[in-house]
Amino acid sequence: MGLNPNSAGLSCGxxxxxxxxxxxxxxQYLNPTSxxxxxxxxxxxxxxxxxxxxxxxxxxxxxxxxxxxxLYSQPISAAAAQQVSAQSGQHTCYHSNSAFSRQPVKKPLxxxxxxxxxxxxxxxxxxxxxxSAAINRILGRRWHALSHSExxxxxxxxxxxxxxxxxLYPGWSARDNYGKRKRKQSQQISGSTSxxxxxxx
DNA sequence: CAGCCTTTGAAGTCA
DNA sequence: TGACTTCAAAGGCTG
Numbered sequence: 001m002g003l004n005p006n007s008a009g010l011s012c013g014x015x016x017x018x019x020x021x022x023x024x025x026x027x028q029y030l031n032p033t034s035x036x037x038x039x040x041x042x043x044x045x046x047x048x049x050x051x052x053x054x055x056x057x058x059x060x061x062x063x064x065x066x067x068x069x070x071l072y073s074q075p076i077s078a079a080a081a082q083q084v085s086a087q088s089g090q091h092t093c094y095h096s097n098s099a100f101s102r103q104p105v106k107k108p109l110x111x112x113x114x115x116x117x118x119x120x121x122x123x124x125x126x127x128x129x130x131x132s133a134a135i136n137r138i139l140g141r142r143w144h145a146l147s148h149s150e151x152x153x154x155x156x157x158x159x160x161x162x163x164x165x166x167x168l169y170p171g172w173s174a175r176d177n178y179g180k181r182k183r184k185q186s187q188q189i190s191g192s193t194s195x196x197x198x199x200x201x
Numbered sequence: 202c203a204g205c206c207t208t209t210g211a212a213g214t215c216a
Numbered sequence: 217t218g219a220c221t222t223c224a225a226a227g228g229c230t231g
Contacts, residue, residue, distance in 0.1 A: 107224045112209035132226040133207040140208040174212050178222060
């Protein structure tokens with residue numbers, strides 16, 4: 001499945017024709033098996049086309065694209081993804097989910113965020129740290145220790161994330177959420193001494 | 202219970 | 217255009 005238009009994840013309200021706008025050079029990102037390192041154009045579908053990139057479930061079942069309470073946000077394994085695929089017809093995607101549509105659209109995750117999301121539980125299992133701040137420090141060091149090829153997996157996935165986000169939320173801009181936190185802060189201290197208040201734009 | 206901490210990367214803002 | 221700022225995730229901790 002992956003980002004194949006016929007896959008379970010994007011078949012949810014997204015027609016295959018919707019990918020026609022995608023630039024030819026970006027089409028590779030629709031195919032989980034042909035990543036950035038491989039510049040060989042795939043003009044014919046192969047058996048490998050149907051394989052699942054191990055990281056794709058992180059993207060497709062992100063709780064930013066589907067409600068946190070939704071089945072779509074739960075599975076992280078390819079096996080679970082297949083289970084969702086089988087049941088996808090019974091679930092409405094975010095387009096028709098009025099409850100979810102009221103939730104603010106968040107920024108797509110960057111490569112490091114995707115890496116953290118995948119590796120956090122491993123650090124937790126190791127029992128070194130429990131606090132997120134400490135775990136993030138560890139993952140930051142591990143991120144730098146990764147090889148370029150390892151990191152490229154996450155950069156590629158992050159690009160898919162951005163492309164999918166663009167299609168799911170056309171016209172959305174990070175500007176929509178920009179400064180919200182600081183504005184909320186400044187609202188709480190409005191009228192009081194705010195010389196330290198950061199300019200939110 | 203809202204916000205901080207802590208990381209990297211993407212994207213927004215401003216001079 | 218470069219420098220700076222904010223937000224994305226996560227969850228224990230703090231005031």
